[in-house]
Amino acid sequence: MMKIINVKLSHCEYDIFINDSGFNFEAIQSKLINRKIAIISNDVVAPLYLDSVQSELSPFNSEIFSHILPDGEQFKNQDSWLSILDFLAENNFNRSDLLISLGGGVICDMTGFAAASWMRGIDFIQVPTSLLAQVDASVGGKTGINHLKGKNLIGAFHQPKAVIINTSTLTTLPNREFKSGLGEAIKYGFINQPNFIQWMDANSYGIKQLDLALISELISQCCQFKTEIVQQDEKESGIRALLNLGHTFGHAIETITQYKQYSHGEAVAIGMVMAAELSVILNLSNKNLRKELENHLQDFNLQTKLSKKIEASSLVELMRLDKKVINRKHRLILMKSIGKAFIQKNVCEEKILKAITQCQ
Numbered sequence: 390m391m392k393i394i395n396v397k398l399s400h401c402e403y404d405i406f407i408n409d410s411g412f413n414f415e416a417i418q419s420k421l422i423n424r425k426i427a428i429i430s431n432d433v434v435a436p437l438y439l440d441s442v443q444s445e446l447s448p449f450n451s452e453i454f455s456h457i458l459p460d461g462e463q464f465k466n467q468d469s470w471l472s473i474l475d476f477l478a479e480n481n482f483n484r485s486d487l488l489i490s491l492g493g494g495v496i497c498d499m500t501g502f503a504a505a506s507w508m509r510g511i512d513f514i515q516v517p518t519s520l521l522a523q524v525d526a527s528v529g530g531k532t533g534i535n536h537l538k539g540k541n542l543i544g545a546f547h548q549p550k551a552v553i554i555n556t557s558t559l560t561t562l563p564n565r566e567f568k569s570g571l572g573e574a575i576k577y578g579f580i581n582q583p584n585f586i587q588w589m590d591a592n593s594y595g596i597k598q599l600d601l602a603l604i605s606e607l608i609s610q611c612c613q614f615k616t617e618i619v620q621q622d623e624k625e626s627g628i629r630a631l632l633n634l635g636h637t638f639g640h641a642i643e644t645i646t647q648y649k650q651y652s653h654g655e656a657v658a659i660g661m662v663m664a665a666e667l668s669v670i671l672n673l674s675n676k677n678l679r680k681e682l683e684n685h686l687q688d689f690n691l692q693t694k695l696s697k698k699i700e701a702s703s704l705v706e707l708m709r710l711d712k713k714v715i716n717r718k719h720r721l722i723l724m725k726s727i728g729k730a731f732i733q734k735n736v737c738e739e740k741i742l743k744a745i746t747q748c749q
């Protein structure tokens with residue numbers, strides 16, 4: 390059964406389609422005809438799904454190209470982005486043509502950024518294949534690549550024309566990546582959906598067993614939560630910042646370990662525990678918050694602490710690069726309780742150092 394979530398912004402509107410099997414491109418056939426299509430994927434996902442995507446697209450279009458990048462967050466960089474632009478140039482792609490991402494969040498973000506920058510913006514469609522990309526990265530129009538100095542420092546807001554989710558792609562996703570997506574899904578509950586946390590807890594066995602009916606419900610709820618926030622604040626001048634819960638810490642953890650030790654969702658899970666600890670240190674939440682968070686994360690086998698010690702001051706130094714830091718006073722997302730996240734300005738570094746130290 391197909392679920393559809395509509396995203397309505399001031400300047401555009403698109404649908405997120407959630408299918409249990411197949412990609413069902415017929416739902417968006419009017420967006421596919423009479424234009425060249427470039428599928429951007431990587432060397433892990435393409436061997437698994439490129440053929441079926443191409444054959445499902447073929448009734449609607451015969452001019453389908455593909456460009457395959459090396460897999461991994463370390464390739465979410467200027468070279469990969471430029472290679473997409475070179476590919477579009479070589480194949481004479483113009484403003485009326487279309488890009489389709491096929492992969493996890495890395496491919497979704499890079500394809501979106503290439504679409505945003507080629508000829509000042511061409512259309513693209515997200516086909517996310519990792520749980521993390523299906524619940525988060527493919528929705529909302531944030532696109533970008535990493536800079537040596539930090540994650541996602543180069544990018545643009547560029548909304549897709551549609552998001553096509555085929556949950557059966559999750560059957561080939563490595564378990565660790567699946568867990569990573571769950572970290573990002575739980576995040577919505579901690580931000581403003583306490584009932585969703587209860588739903589996840591009640592269904593944790595089935596979710597972990599990859600019961601696709603449950604997973605499809607989980608994805609649909611997450612897409613709905615994200616959509617509600619993005620619709621209120623597309624460019625992150627206010628409430629959208631809440632979606633960064635755990636991310637300022639998480640990005641610093643990913644950068645310092647050179648994206649090798651923790652997946653994005655794993656780093657965010659630890660980052661959310663750090664944010665909970667900081668909320669307690671600042672007397673802004675109840676004392677049990679950290680323990681409560683840890684229990685929920687552990688239910689899904691997510692790590693709640695750094696496995697190897699990292700110098701707290703080095704992490705804070707990286708956090709300074711975050712787009713939200715002014716005069717070494719940090720703007721962070723903290724929690725009053727589960728489901729009550731808020732933006733806290735002017736957090737001083739001494740307290741952040743303490744929170745990090747107490748989380749390892």
Ligand SMILES: NC(=O)c1ccc[n+]([C@@H]2O[C@H](COP(=O)([O-])OP(=O)(O)OC[C@H]3O[C@@H](n4cnc5c(N)ncnc54)[C@H](O)[C@@H]3O)[C@@H](O)[C@H]2O)c1
Pocket residue numbers: 431433434437460461462465492493494495496498518519520521522525526527528529530531532540541558559560561562563566569652653654
């Ligand atoms: N734009 C946004 O709003 C947003 C939100 C959250 C995260 N992100 C970004 O998303 C990225 C993380 O995404 P991710 O966790 O999907 O990482 P990823 O894209 O690296 O995918 C994880 C791994 O799983 C593989 N994979 C993906 N789908 C598969 C499948 N169906 N079968 C087998 N293997 C598969 C990938 O090739 C990769 O090796 C980060 O770069 C992060 O910054 C962006």
Ligand SMILES: [Zn+2]
Pocket residue numbers: 525573636653657
């Ligand atoms: Zn994230």
